[in-house]
Amino acid sequence: MASNSKIAKAKQPAKFSTRQHRRCQLCGRPRAVYRKFGICRICFRNLADKGLIPGVRKASW
Numbered sequence: 001m002a003s004n005s006k007i008a009k010a011k012q013p014a015k016f017s018t019r020q021h022r023r024c025q026l027c028g029r030p031r032a033v034y035r036k037f038g039i040c041r042i043c044f045r046n047l048a049d050k051g052l053i054p055g056v057r058k059a060s061w
Contacts, residue, residue, distance in 0.1 A: 006030075 007028045014020045022033040024040035032041040037053070048056045
């Protein structure tokens with residue numbers, strides 16, 4: 001997972017808005033973070049499979 005120093009740096013206010021970097025709120029992953037949920041794709045899938053995200057369910061057809 002992400003090192004503590006990188007997570008602490010991401011929490012500080014950015015000097016410019018373009019320098020902000022989204023991180024997963026659960027694991028700290030810097031890539032593939034969904035804005036609507038604030039979590040990465042891996043955590044999203046785990047929570048959706050368990051039914052912990054309201055309004056989201058696995059597609060089957």
